[in-house]
Amino acid sequence: MNYKCLSITVEGRVQGVGFRYFTQNSARKLNIKGFVKNLTNGNVYIEACGEQDMLDEFIRLVKKGPALSHVSNLDMHKIPQQSFQDFSLKV
Numbered sequence: 673m674n675y676k677c678l679s680i681t682v683e684g685r686v687q688g689v690g691f692r693y694f695t696q697n698s699a700r701k702l703n704i705k706g707f708v709k710n711l712t713n714g715n716v717y718i719e720a721c722g723e724q725d726m727l728d729e730f731i732r733l734v735k736k737g738p739a740l741s742h743v744s745n746l747d748m749h750k751i752p753q754q755s756f757q758d759f760s761l762k763v
Contacts, residue, residue: 677706677721677751682734684744686716692761694738702726705756709763721754 682691687710695708695718704722711717720730737743 674724675721675753676724676727677719677753678727678731679749679751680718680720680731680734681711681747682716682718682737682743682745683747684737685740685742686737687714689740690738691716691741694741695734696759696761698730698733699759702730704730705759706754707756707760707762709761719751719754719756720759721756 692708692710695716699706699720702722704720704726706718706720708716708718718734720727722730731746731748735743735746
């Protein structure tokens with residue numbers, strides 16, 4: 673089992689374009705657990721836990737984002753394992 677957790681800060685046009693909902697839907701399809709929230713500086717913050725191959729696909733989808741978004745940068749770091757039950761939206 674290759675279970676990992678990442679923190680991901682997404683920069684670009686990622687607020688007001690359905691990015692959090694896109695992220696939540698993508699995560700749930702891939703059995704990724706964690707959360708996504710908007711930051712006050714206009715970025716989006718994600719904590720995501722799952723199998724490495726599913727995380728790789730999740731990252732690929734997050735880089736693409738929904739149609740109206742534009743991702744200019746992803747800042748990713750490994751974090752200690754978390755015990756999330758689902759993938760949620762946070763305010």
